[in-house]
Amino acid sequence: MDAITVKHVRKSFGNHSVLKDMNLAVKRGEIFTLLGENGSGKSTLINILTTISLADDGEVQIMGHPIMSDAGLIRENISLNSQTVTLDDEFTGYQNLLIIAELRLLKNAKTEIKQISERLNLTSFLNKKVGKYSGGMKRRLDIAMSLLGNPEIIFLDEPTTGVDPKNRVELWNIIKEIRDSGKTVFLTTQYLDEADKLSDHMGFLNDGKIVLYGTPDEIKKNARRFVQINVDSPNVNLVNLPEEMIISKNNKGTSFVVDERNTDICIKILVNENVSIHSVVPQENSLEEVFFNVTKIDSEGN
Amino acid sequence: MQSIKQLMVLTKRILKQNLTNIDTVITVILMPLFMLMFFVYVLGGNIAMDGVNASTGEYLKYALPGFLLVAMAMGSAYTAVRINLDKTKGFLKRLHSLPIKRWVILGSHVLASVIFMIISESVVLIAGFVMGYRPDLSVGNFALFVAVSLLFAFTITLIAIPFSLKANSVESAGGFSYIILMLLFVSSAFIPMDGMIKPVRWFAENQPMTALVGITRDLLNNNFSFTSSNSLQSFVWLIGLIILFSLLSYRRYKMFSVKL
The missing domain is CATH 3.30.70 (Alpha-Beta Plaits)
Structure with missing residues (x-):
């Protein structure tokens, strides 16, 4: 069973058609990267896949569940990292994580926060206010928030935009580690080298459709x-x-x-x-x- | 039960943000206090009431109800700011992708806003007591005073929602609160309307803040009656604004996120 199935999805805003007969399948346990120019519809597709907005037409399934009828169940199995970090600067890293843990109604919130912080090398910063974090640390904490509750699919919408090269490489390692732990990662990025290094499969979104799909090597070979x-x-x-x-x-x-x-x-x-x-x-x-x-x-x- | 728990987590988050943010505390709690003291101790003695300059105590008794509403109106700016910040930094999106009922998300902002405004109002009321204000009210009128305060806080919170969801920046999100403050200044909140020029006086007499200040004053001075002009006008305004801005808020929120 695929982690994500998209069939004949269409989405328009007024007269502007953003997604036109979109078809896509993302396998379980892989990093799938969606590439496309600014305004090509990447975020629109992510919003549909994460139950934030509705497609005008077509069918979407997440872990085999239709999005229209099983949105609640799907939300328990996904998490979303937006293009901007969603942290509260006035709180500590721990407090930020605790809010998400409590919202997910986790019974062992403290243990899970401890484990995820260790995985993402955040332990030593956890009691500092987020306002004092560097950009890279904020991104890591933002991803840590997405890992709470053990979701099956992590949507990362341009997670390395504005991050310095050193932290970018660290984030790449984190993304690979998430995949290696059996999770599915749906990634969008502006950086083609990032897509090349991280993706198991990737798709080019252009004019509302996936115009190229494959592994990075297949795409390069067939081009x-x-x-x-x-x-x-x-x-x-x-x-x-x-x-x-x-x-x-x-x-x-x-x-x-x-x-x-x-x-x-x-x-x-x-x-x-x-x-x-x-x-x-x-x-x-x-x-x-x-x-x-x-x-x-x-x-x-x- | 799960939704109530999530509502409490989010409400606590917003209250904590407000109470630990120095800018918010200065604007919503300290500023109304400063204005109260400035009006009472600097201007109050120069304001004529019934043709005679009022004493500090008389002016305090007259103006305090207006300052209670000012404190709440200033809080509404931060309601808009918090909602807008959650929107612009993507936190609303994150919440919408979590297993949380949609009403909990906006409900937490409404609840936190009302609680914060009541805290701000209470601080001004306590300051009034310290300055010598002594209300004359029964238990029943006190309960009604609390109810009117809650309704007013709820109403201006609802007014804040569509503005905050529409605004593209935090700076513009809180701008609508100036309209509420302007309405309070051009009302009977701080000075009697007798000396206003005719068109301004007409406006002041027929806008919601004059009636709301009036009902608050009536409740605190034991003059309240359900059938008085202030009471009837206040309830009509409050119910009308609640209906109107509930619809506008719902519509704007629906544009932002679908219900699945």
Whole structure:
């Protein structure tokens, strides 16, 4: 059974359609990352999955429970970390955790707070007021609040935004550790390197639909591939290459990138023009390139 | 039972936030006290009542009911601020994803707000006692005085909710409380209306605060009657505002979160 199933979900705000026939399945015990540009509907989808708002159409199941009929049960099994930290600065870390523990009606609140604080290296700060915490510590405490009550699915909406590199790596380790403890993590992020390093599966959300889905390696492998053709010296004959085939070129005119499918045609043209080819190097696909290509292709309507 | 327990946890949280925040304590508790002392000891002796300058004691007896309402009105700004802060920092979202009934979340803000306003009102009342104020009221009138205070606190809390959910920042969330304070200043709360210019006087006589100050004064001075103009107007205003702002609050909250 999948942790999350989304079938044909649609959501509009007035005339603006945010999610259009959205389909998605997130497996249990994995880190799933949802990527998309600002305003692509990531938070709208999270709001629907966490029972905060309703889809206009379609079906959503969390741990096999339909969201429309079992919202109460679902809320016991999920937790949400918003884009902003939800802490009360005037309280200590312990008091913040205790509020959530009491709201979840935990019987052994103190023991659970102690265990989670130890897991997230928060013990020594627990009795200090949160107003004195650094940004990274606040994020950790915010995630600790989400772990109280042992929920099965943790929704993390851009948890590392605004966090310094050192704390970002610490948060990555925490997210991996949550997954390793058997929980499902639904993550959104602006950082593609983060998605690449953390995700078991990921999806690109564009124009209200998942346009790419797979493991980071699958996505990179199946994406459009490019080669870099290097020539020995700047040559005016390069201009004979059809402009639409050149993805990019350097200022000197000695190196240019083309779609892998056009390599043979380009080489043939260059040879016919007596251009001396120095090397042809396949380009390593990064998620960033895949992401930009996907959004570019879609915005151009191709 | 579980919902009541969760209601208490959230109410305690908001009360603790208010009582440990120095800015809130200064604005809602110390500021009304300062205003009370300033009006009574500095201005009071210069205000004519029935054509003669009032003594400090006479002015205190006249103005204290108005200051009780001022203390509560100032508290309403912080009701709006707390709700707005929970909205903007995502705490409301977190609560909505937890197994908590929707009414508990907003209910805790309402309950905490009413309790905080009653604390603020009590402090001003005690200060009035220390300054020499002696009400003349029966047990029945005292119970009615408490009931009117609770109703007033509930009403201005309800007024705060749609503003706080609509506002995009904490700074603008509490702004509506100035309207309530302005209404109190342009009423019979601090000075008799006789000397006001005609249009202002007409406005003062027909706006809710004059009737509410009047009923509070009547209750504390043992002049209360259910059929008096102050009583009838106050109940009509309070019930009308409660109905109107309950609907507006419900509508605004529903836009913010669905009931599942």
